[in-house]
Amino acid sequence: MLDFQVADANPRVMSRKRTRSRSEDNINTKVQPLNVSFFEPAPFSDDPVAVKAREECDYTQKITYEMAVNGEATRQIRVYADGAYDLFHQGHAKQLKQAKTIVPNVYLIVGVCNDDLLHKMKGRTVLDEEERYNSVRHCRYVDEIVTDAPWEVTDDFLEKHKIDFVAHDDIPYASEDKDDIYGHLKAKGMFLATQRTEGVSTSDIVARIVRDYDVYVRRNLARGYSAKELNISYLKEKKFRFQNKMQKLKDKSKQVIDSIGERTDDLINKWEEKSKELVENFMMLFEPVKLKNIWSESKEKLKKALTPPASPTPSTSSSSSSDDGAEDLVEPPRKMRR
Numbered sequence: 001m002l003d004f005q006v007a008d009a010n011p012r013v014m015s016r017k018r019t020r021s022r023s024e025d026n027i028n029t030k031v032q033p034l035n036v037s038f039f040e041p042a043p044f045s046d047d048p049v050a051v052k053a054r055e056e057c058d059y060t061q062k063i064t065y066e067m068a069v070n071g072e073a074t075r076q077i078r079v080y081a082d083g084a085y086d087l088f089h090q091g092h093a094k095q096l097k098q099a100k101t102i103v104p105n106v107y108l109i110v111g112v113c114n115d116d117l118l119h120k121m122k123g124r125t126v127l128d129e130e131e132r133y134n135s136v137r138h139c140r141y142v143d144e145i146v147t148d149a150p151w152e153v154t155d156d157f158l159e160k161h162k163i164d165f166v167a168h169d170d171i172p173y174a175s176e177d178k179d180d181i182y183g184h185l186k187a188k189g190m191f192l193a194t195q196r197t198e199g200v201s202t203s204d205i206v207a208r209i210v211r212d213y214d215v216y217v218r219r220n221l222a223r224g225y226s227a228k229e230l231n232i233s234y235l236k237e238k239k240f241r242f243q244n245k246m247q248k249l250k251d252k253s254k255q256v257i258d259s260i261g262e263r264t265d266d267l268i269n270k271w272e273e274k275s276k277e278l279v280e281n282f283m284m285l286f287e288p289v290k291l292k293n294i295w296s297e298s299k300e301k302l303k304k305a306l307t308p309p310a311s312p313t314p315s316t317s318s319s320s321s322s323d324d325g326a327e328d329l330v331e332p333p334r335k336m337r338r
Contacts, residue, residue, distance in 0.1 A: 041134070042142040045109070045161065050144045053107065059162040065189045068103040068165065077103055079192065080163040082111035082149050084118050086125045087205050088135035091197035098194040099167035100141040109161060110142050111149025121151055126206065152181045158190075167192040218244050 043050040063073045081099040085092050100108045113121075115129045127135070129147070137145045150157060152175065153166055170193040172180035185191040209216060217230055218240045227237035 042110075042137040042139075042145050044133075044137075045144055045146045053144070054162055057162045059159075063164050065165075071104045073103075073105060076105050076107045077164050078107045078109060078162055079103070079165045079167050080109045080111060080146075080153070080158075080161065081167045081194075082113070082146075082153070084122060084125065084202070085110075085112055085132050085136050086118075086127055086202045088132070088139070089200055089202070089205065091200040092136075093139055093141070094197050095169070095194050096136075096139055096141045099192070102167060102192050102194065103165075107143050108141060109144045109146060109163065110136055110139075111146040112136055113151065114148045117148075117151060126202070151175070152178075153185065163190075165190050165192045167194050169194050169196045171196075214240070214243075218247075 045051075045054075057078060058075060061074050063075075063077055067073050068077055079099055079102070081096060083092070083095075096108065096110065100106050112129070112133050115125065118125055125132070133145060133147055136142060146161065153163075157163075166182065166185050168182060168191070173182060175181050180186075182191055217232060217236075220230055221227075221237065221240050222244050227234065232240070
């Protein structure tokens with residue numbers, strides 16, 4: 001880890017125009033080399049590194065809960081966490097992080113149960129014990145791995161590994177003769193409660209695989225696994241391979257349709273651009289004056305065509321006056337006989 005220490009600034013008021021070289025003189029950069037073990041997986045409990053750390057621990061100095069929480073421990077605190085850790089996931093990692101950081105200066109020991117014990121107490125696991133051991137020892141928070149961990153933590157086990165506290169979630173774990181296998185540790189003040197990560201567990205992951213069983217089988221068949229390796233029958237293999245081919249055909253059809261749709265949109269956009277250009281070029285064939293005259297003439301013709309003819313007015317005949325000066329009256333038309 002890098003540790004940058006900055007020296008105290010000069011109490012005198014410094015000029016803003018000082019050069020970069022003078023300001024850098026006041027900085028003392030100290031780089032701490034990284035521990036080689038940071039790049040290595042956690043050792044097993046019988047490895048020399050783990051044995052040395054255990055022998056150097058003065059277990060006669062008992063550390064109480066109050067001392068650990070308040071950071072008053074006189075030595076490194078050895079915390080133990082245990083579990084199956086099958087299909088190691090983020091919930092496991094977060095639990096181990098809590099165990100590592102729940103009190104200051106922790107040396108975290110993680111116990112992993114073997115296959116025989118887990119198959120008896122919990123059922124079949126997905127990963128075997130070697131896979132589970134190596135999954136946990138590559139977690140960054142772990143300092144030591146205990147293989148073949150017991151189901152219940154006894155006083156002898158605590159003494160052997162010089163364990164100060166056991167970290168686990170606070171849910172009671174019952175056994176044949178006990179209501180809670182961590183009860184005696186809680187009574188002694190040697191228990192540190194961690195929180196479970198909701199929504200993620202090994203059982204949830206297994207349930208997802210079972211739910212989407214067909215999808216994963218089809219995927220592995222496409223990747224070259226045989227029916228024997230996947231433990232499926234000849235008919236199921238043919239069925240899944242046929243489904244894979246139909247899915248590929250469906251995907252190709254969708255790609256073709258999408259490409260046709262894109263080409264159609266391009267054609268429509270190009271046609272709109274060309275039509276606008278054609279109209280503009282057609283309008284440019286006429287001069288503005290000619291276009292105005294054509295519009296005026298067309299307007300007059302249109303006006304005459306739409307205006308109805310005027311109704312006829314009665315004509316007055318200028319007949320000669322009679323001797324006495326009276327005008328001749330026009331006889332109204334007779335009614336037509338039926």
